[in-house]
Amino acid sequence: MSGGASPAGDPEVLVVGAGPVGLCTAIELARRGVRVRIVDRRTEPRTGTRACTVWQRTLEVFDLMGLQVGDYLDAGVPYTHRVHHFTGLPPVTRPADQPGTRYPWPLLIGQPATEEMLTRHLAGLGVRVERGLTAVQLTQGPARVTVRLAGADGSVRDVRAEWVVGAQGPHSSVRDGMGAAWEKTPCPGTQLLQIDARWTGSLPGDPAHCHLFLTEAGSLGTAPLPDGRHRFYAGVADPDPSRTGDPGVAEVLDAVRRVSGVPDLEFHDGRFHWRVRLYNAVAGTYRVGRCLLAGDSAHTVMPVTAQGMNTGVQDAFNLGWKLAAVVHGRAPARLLDTYEAERRPVALALAERNGRTYWGGVGPVPPFALLRSRLADAGAGHTGLTLGYPESALSAGPGAGERVPDAEWDGGWLFRLLGRGDWTVLAFPEDPADPAAAELAGKEASAGARRAGVPVHVVTADGRGPRGTVADGAGAVREALGARAGGLVLVRPDGYVAFRGAVRDGAALDRHLAGLLG
Numbered sequence: 001m002s003g004g005a006s007p008a009g010d011p012e013v014l015v016v017g018a019g020p021v022g023l024c025t026a027i028e029l030a031r032r033g034v035r036v037r038i039v040d041r042r043t044e045p046r047t048g049t050r051a052c053t054v055w056q057r058t059l060e061v062f063d064l065m066g067l068q069v070g071d072y073l074d075a076g077v078p079y080t081h082r083v084h085h086f087t088g089l090p091p092v093t094r095p096a097d098q099p100g101t102r103y104p105w106p107l108l109i110g111q112p113a114t115e116e117m118l119t120r121h122l123a124g125l126g127v128r129v130e131r132g133l134t135a136v137q138l139t140q141g142p143a144r145v146t147v148r149l150a151g152a153d154g155s156v157r158d159v160r161a162e163w164v165v166g167a168q169g170p171h172s173s174v175r176d177g178m179g180a181a182w183e184k185t186p187c188p189g190t191q192l193l194q195i196d197a198r199w200t201g202s203l204p205g206d207p208a209h210c211h212l213f214l215t216e217a218g219s220l221g222t223a224p225l226p227d228g229r230h231r232f233y234a235g236v237a238d239p240d241p242s243r244t245g246d247p248g249v250a251e252v253l254d255a256v257r258r259v260s261g262v263p264d265l266e267f268h269d270g271r272f273h274w275r276v277r278l279y280n281a282v283a284g285t286y287r288v289g290r291c292l293l294a295g296d297s298a299h300t301v302m303p304v305t306a307q308g309m310n311t312g313v314q315d316a317f318n319l320g321w322k323l324a325a326v327v328h329g330r331a332p333a334r335l336l337d338t339y340e341a342e343r344r345p346v347a348l349a350l351a352e353r354n355g356r357t358y359w360g361g362v363g364p365v366p367p368f369a370l371l372r373s374r375l376a377d378a379g380a381g382h383t384g385l386t387l388g389y390p391e392s393a394l395s396a397g398p399g400a401g402e403r404v405p406d407a408e409w410d411g412g413w414l415f416r417l418l419g420r421g422d423w424t425v426l427a428f429p430e431d432p433a434d435p436a437a438a439e440l441a442g443k444e445a446s447a448g449a450r451r452a453g454v455p456v457h458v459v460t461a462d463g464r465g466p467r468g469t470v471a472d473g474a475g476a477v478r479e480a481l482g483a484r485a486g487g488l489v490l491v492r493p494d495g496y497v498a499f500r501g502a503v504r505d506g507a508a509l510d511r512h513l514a515g516l517l518g
């Protein structure tokens with residue numbers, strides 16, 4: 001079939017690629033009532049484990065998206081400690097938990113389980129992944145993008161969508177069609193060899209922990225997986241860069257033995273033994289007209305710090321509400337400019353850091369003693385929890401752009417309010433115990449939020465106040481939002497502070513919202 005409408009009809013948004021990022025994008029759109037279709041060239045989901053580390057902010061994002069995070073946690077293994085082994089020096093064990101989140105530990109779980117959870121949730125929203133359809137060409141018009149889909153059965157059909165999101169992984173026909181620059185910065189002379197396997201031998205340390213070995217031969221990471229295997233990934237010199245095929249188990253084992261210095265190590269039940277050629281690339285732009293990029297199509301980074309999928313999920317979470325608002329005519333298309341402005345710098349910084357810090361057994365040996373002494377200063381950037389958007393056009397007022405942590409009020413959780421996926425205003429009366437002050441705060445805040453129809457929640461000591469009032473006797477919500485008495489906080493649909501001001505100055509909130517959505 002050529003040129004006709006696709007059987008399932010033309011969507012408002014076509015998502016190309018049903019990896020974790022495309023699935024998250026589709027969920028974020030579908031739950032906001034956008035007519036979305038999602039296609040994938042594969043006839044079956046991928047089975048390889050790839051992304052196994054799910055960082056704390058990603059777990060929070062899944063929670064805010066409405067996913068059953070409890071079941072997901074049960075299916076994985078908590079990442080409790082990381083042990084650093086620098087050659088010739090005593091190991092350093094560092095706990096992986098973080099304060100200020102309901103998800104203190106990262107989760108170790110194979111990417112197929114993550115994709116399966118997302119696919120199931122999307123199906124619950126009425127959207128099915130259409131498999132065996134490859135996006136081969138796209139043409140942008142003033143109001144629509146036409147995407148040509150080649151079916152696994154040899155058919156060809158055109159889909160016309162108002163917007164297209166390319167979430168196709170590193171090789172992206174949407175990116176090519178947009179004409180976005182894609183320059184790879186390779187890591188020559190080195191490679192990543194990985195395997196998921198059971199093992200025997202005298203590998204040091206607690207096997208329930210994640211380990212990182214750094215020696216003259218290269219780097220080696222290990223992580224326990226839910227099925228009893230361990231993920232091993234070794235960054236080592238590549239004696240023959242012309243090799244393109246995946247390694248045999250023996251080649252991976254040899255690399256792992258060399259880096260760990262454990263000659264009696266043996267693998268059993270090994271699977272997914274891969275050779276990964278390392279490079280970083282960030283698209284020159286994330287949006288051209290009605291086409292957008294997310295995940296590995298927007299940025300492919302060396303998978304050595306377990307950030308690719310996590311970063312892509314956050315792209316989708318950032319993009320979804322913005323695109324939905326534009327599709328529904330509730331915001332101008334320029335809101336989408338904030339997507340690239342907020343997310344592309346994250347990818348650029350990640351690519352720079354991975355390129356600078358990766359040790360793959362090639363070039364000058366890093367100063368291990370110095371690196372070891374700096375471990376305590378490493379911070380929590382890798383968890384995603386410290387990320388914010390203070391420089392964004394969406395941020396106004398002191399501390400705007402900060403992530404809002406979850407908090408328990410009397411009988412509920414803040415994320416349940418924020419997880420509805422809309423803007424939220426929280427107003428704090430001058431006296432949280434005075435119902436008259438609560439009424440006044442509600443009235444003034446509502447005046448400021450009226451333009452966007454944003455729901456207002458007054459936060460009081462005992463829950464007395466206008467409709468939607470939240471009882472926060474212990475002050476946990478106030479603390480989480482960094483709010484003072486008489487304060488007003490506008491939270492973005494993706495859980496970051498957009499505005500901090502005073503209840504009395506509802507006009508400032510109104511002006512801010514008008515600038516963004518008007």
Ligand SMILES: Cc1cc2nc3c(=O)[nH]c(=O)nc-3n(C[C@H](O)[C@H](O)[C@H](O)COP(=O)(O)OP(=O)(O)OC[C@H]3O[C@@H](n4cnc5c(N)ncnc54)[C@H](O)[C@@H]3O)c2cc1C
Nearest residue numbers: 017019021041051052053135168169295296307308309310
């Ligand atoms: C060995 C390894 C270990 C990793 N470990 C981690 C980790 O621990 N943590 C982490 O965060 N990340 C990790 N990553 C990276 C992570 O796997 C990727 O960042 C993630 O898969 C990106 O998701 P995505 O949805 O953007 O792309 P993908 O997962 O690549 O999905 C893209 C989808 O698009 C489909 N597609 C492609 N082209 C077309 C087309 N033309 N038409 C229709 N469909 C198309 C593909 O079939 C695919 O299903 C690892 C990667 C590797 C290789």
